[in-house]
Amino acid sequence: MSEDQKIGTYPFVVEPFCSDFRGRLSMGVLGNLLLNVANFHASDRGFGITTLNEGHYTWVLSRLVLEFVEDAPRQTEKFSIQTWVESVYRLFTDRNFAVFDSEGNPLGYARSVWAMIDVDTRKPVDLLSINDGAITRYVCDNPCPIERAGKVKAVASEPVYERVIRYSDIDINGHVNSIKYIDHILDIFPLDLYKTRRVKRFEIAYVNESRYGDTLQFYCQDMGRGEYHIEVKKIDGEVICRSKVIFI
């Protein structure tokens, strides 16, 4: 199989109601599109959510990193997303993304790490045992020139934000939608910060699932030079996710 056949390319337009207050594609919407193209790409190759659900398996997003080379595309602008599988291990697979403007210039990149779980037992599945490891045929060495996720050192002692999980946060698995955390985390920063700076890099590592009615507390440590480390915990202290946001 040629490298080109391993890469999926998907065209989009920034819809008028999918931009932030600056008129730029919002990161939550971009995050959703990344998950959607991941699913299109996997489905076309026999590893999509629908196929897997019939086999009682589903993909779970473990980590996501987005880094912008340029600012996000503007309202009504065309852009495209490419995605490919970088590597496959027994319990995890690395899937990368590149975002291009309408002229093919890179706007940014993303890295994601996924596990597959059994929907009944919620236990991880050996990726190399599915269809005799067929997924490894799609591994592709397309470049993704951004660093992998780093360590988050959240040491803040008081939460800066608190949020009770409601109906609109919950997805079909009964847990908070992975992308909703992105919106919630970006919501801890004041609007004035977004007026003078923009998010250069966003990392999130999912640790535990949260459910309807949970109160999430957001701890944020200012690391200096625009870098913030965030830990999202339940009231009982259980860590739900960790995140790093870098503004420039």
Add this chain to the structure above:
Amino acid sequence: MSEDQKIGTYPFVVEPFCSDFRGRLSMGVLGNLLLNVANFHASDRGFGITTLNEGHYTWVLSRLVLEFVEDAPRQTEKFSIQTWVESVYRLFTDRNFAVFDSEGNPLGYARSVWAMIDVDTRKPVDLLSINDGAITRYVCDNPCPIERAGKVKAVASEPVYERVIRYSDIDINGHVNSIKYIDHILDIFPLDLYKTRRVKRFEIAYVNESRYGDTLQFYCQDMGRGEYHIEVKKIDGEVICRSKVIFI
């Protein structure tokens, strides 16, 4: 112009991350799609946001009613949205929508009322004066078999929910995105209600704009038989929007 040319039809799929916990297209996502197809339809006919913004005008959504004949489409299912202009007055235009499943059966309908404003003065513009009233050429009498929005009688004395407006709520106009109110209003109801009943009809009338930092208080009156009237107010009592939600 034939009636068919006046109606725009747009195909969609329920993306995996755009459904609620039941695996059905979420109402917030559907609301966004309605606004998007309204913009596609208007743009194709010279009345889209981009064209208007160059002329310093923009569309403002005044009212929206959604009513489901059948339940919303399921994750991965195909569906389509039709939209057309029902009527044009000096200050308002009525735009309707129909949602169909992949076999062309109606799943639901929506009615919307829009005004056009000058982005500098924020004052309404005479629709009949734009391009010599060219918009009236697109008026179409396609049936929309749901009632217009009714009166909302919110008389609750205590708010059931409170929410501070954050970064992710704000759109390019600096106000809360019209569709975010739908999510926020649906979030006042307990998950258990959504487990046993579904929203049959949702109405919203936008009264005033709210901005970053505003605290919105949600007052909800149970009118019996699954009908709820909601008033969203700022702390100072200013009404932001009124809504009616009917569960069956």
